[in-house]
Amino acid sequence: MSSARDIASTFLHVGESGKIDEIPVSESFWSDLANNAFPQLEQGRLMSAFTFSEPWSAWERHPAGEELVLLISGAATLVLEEAGVERAVSLSAPGAYVLVPRNVWHTARTSEPTTMVFLTPGAGTEHKPVAR
Numbered sequence: 001m002s003s004a005r006d007i008a009s010t011f012l013h014v015g016e017s018g019k020i021d022e023i024p025v026s027e028s029f030w031s032d033l034a035n036n037a038f039p040q041l042e043q044g045r046l047m048s049a050f051t052f053s054e055p056w057s058a059w060e061r062h063p064a065g066e067e068l069v070l071l072i073s074g075a076a077t078l079v080l081e082e083a084g085v086e087r088a089v090s091l092s093a094p095g096a097y098v099l100v101p102r103n104v105w106h107t108a109r110t111s112e113p114t115t116m117v118f119l120t121p122g123a124g125t126e127h128k129p130v131a132r
Helices: 029-034
Strands: 010-014 020-024 045-052 058-061 067-073 076-082 085-091 097-100 105-109 114-121 126-129
Touching: 067 105, 076 097, 085 097
Parallel strands: none
Antiparallel strands: 010 020, 010 045, 045 114, 058 105, 058 126, 067 097, 067 114, 076 085, 076 105
16 A cells, blocks of 8 residues: 555646556646646646635646646635626635636636645646736
């Protein structure tokens, strides 16, 4: 039996075949991903977890498919921009989740320590800054 691991320090890539590979978290992961350092992520899904305590500084979208956003602790509002209109979804109880549709810009707002798990298409994530 293997020892338990922490989803906050290891991303998990769930391949089309069902095989799960660990990808160590690094500060350069997202820039490396944008520079095609992980071609295996073109297929399947990427599972990750993040803790944050302030609003995200960027919007993101996933042209390759839907994203599952699952609240583990804290509380946050997920904001989705659909047809030019913002829609806010409150996540306030552990286990609450949102399915973000393919290609929909979204961001999160919170003012308390919040942890979320994300199941995301493994490649093609786009970002734009949040207007302040």
